[in-house]
Amino acid sequence: MARPVVIVGCGGFGREVRDVIDACIANGEDWYFRGYVDDDPSSANLAAVERSQDEILGGVDWLENAPKDTHVFIGIGTGSVKARIDATLIRLGLSEGVLVHPTATLGRDVTIAGGSVVCAGVRMTTNIHLGRHVHVNLNTTIGHDVEIADHVSINPLVAISGNVRIGERSMIGTHAAILQGLDVGPDSIVGGSALVVRNVEESSTVKGVPAR
Numbered sequence: 001m002a003r004p005v006v007i008v009g010c011g012g013f014g015r016e017v018r019d020v021i022d023a024c025i026a027n028g029e030d031w032y033f034r035g036y037v038d039d040d041p042s043s044a045n046l047a048a049v050e051r052s053q054d055e056i057l058g059g060v061d062w063l064e065n066a067p068k069d070t071h072v073f074i075g076i077g078t079g080s081v082k083a084r085i086d087a088t089l090i091r092l093g094l095s096e097g098v099l100v101h102p103t104a105t106l107g108r109d110v111t112i113a114g115g116s117v118v119c120a121g122v123r124m125t126t127n128i129h130l131g132r133h134v135h136v137n138l139n140t141t142i143g144h145d146v147e148i149a150d151h152v153s154i155n156p157l158v159a160i161s162g163n164v165r166i167g168e169r170s171m172i173g174t175h176a177a178i179l180q181g182l183d184v185g186p187d188s189i190v191g192g193s194a195l196v197v198r199n200v201e202e203s204s205t206v207k208g209v210p211a212r
């Protein structure tokens with residue numbers, strides 16, 4: 001029987017996760033999309049959901065009575081929000097899965113924890129671990145021996161070199177590059193197109209080339 005799946009949030013990334021599900025189904029995976037839950041969908045997002053002939057099942061509290069075989073993905077990029085929703089998902093004991101777009105390539109020894117989404121065109125080589133509800137967006141590359149903690153979001157076209165560690169809830173902006181062996185502390189933000197050449201301290205924002 002196909003695995004039912006629900007996305008939290010019908011905003012831009014939530015609807016992109018829906019596309020990943022479509023691609024996985026077309027590739028033979030046994031998902032069945034139930035719909036979105038969203039506490040406050042905008043009229044533009046509602047219209048987009050309607051055009052796609054999908055459904056909004058209710059607010060996030062819909063999950064309280066969801067069947068336990070419901071697999072939930074979080075379509076929201078903010079790490080602290082993902083962590084909060086994930087705590088609810090764990091409390092409810094809902095099912096967990098991972099979504100990897102069929103055009104992504106993964107090498108040996110890659111492990112991906114529950115709720116994570118790997119988008120189209122991502123390249124991941126070897127000995128890489130993604131924590132819970134990590135988002136790796138379009139065409140990002142992740143080199144060898146990389147550790148990405150829970151609830152991190154990596155935006156499109158990022159280049160993460162070997163032996164990098166990214167702490168919980170951090171966000172890596174589009175087109176950033178992180179040089180080898182560096183640590184990005186938890187709750188940090190790396191700006192779009194930044195070149196990270198030194199460790200990034202916890203709860204800090206860096207931007208520019210080199211990133212400061």
Ligand SMILES: CC(C)(COP(=O)(O)OP(=O)(O)OC[C@H]1O[C@@H](n2cnc3c(N)ncnc32)[C@H](O)[C@@H]1OP(=O)(O)O)[C@@H](O)C(=O)NCCC(=O)NCCS
Pocket residue numbers: 155156172173174189190191192193194205206207208
């Ligand atoms: C860096 C970022 C997090 C914002 O940081 P911020 O400190 O709040 O930045 P502000 O918008 O207040 O801008 C402050 C200054 O930084 C500059 N700035 C903003 N983003 C920058 C970036 N990525 N690189 C270089 N400079 C940047 C602004 O031009 C502004 O400069 P000024 O003071 O000379 O006018 C954000 O701009 C960013 O890059 N986010 C990534 C978003 C992303 O990846 N989007 C794709 C989604 S799929």
